[in-house]
Amino acid sequence: MFTCPKCGGELLFTAERHDTYWVDPQTGEFEHAISGEKAWFECPDCGDRFNASDPELPFRFDPDKLRAVERG
Numbered sequence: 001m002f003t004c005p006k007c008g009g010e011l012l013f014t015a016e017r018h019d020t021y022w023v024d025p026q027t028g029e030f031e032h033a034i035s036g037e038k039a040w041f042e043c044p045d046c047g048d049r050f051n052a053s054d055p056e057l058p059f060r061f062d063p064d065k066l067r068a069v070e071r072g
Contacts, residue, residue: 002059002068009045013052013061013068041068 004011016038021030039052039061052061062069 001070004041004043004046004048005050005057006048007043007046009043011041011043013039013041015039015052 002011003009018036018038020033020035022033023030041050041052041057041061042048050057057071059068059070061067
């Protein structure tokens with residue numbers, strides 16, 4: 001079920017998280033400004049890469065459960 005839609009191979013999941021902070025000029029403390037994340041599924045067998053939120057995939061990434069889950 002959670003395999004490459006192109007060739008049926010096992011998938012790898014990659015997430016790159018980017019956090020940006022403001023630096024308080026008086027104290028040097030960090031204040032969180034924005035977060036961003038790029039995430040994708042990749043098949044090492046055929047080399048195809050799929051965006052984690054691709055609506056064509058029969059599953060999606062659930063960041064709260066840290067796993068792939070069925071769409072529904």
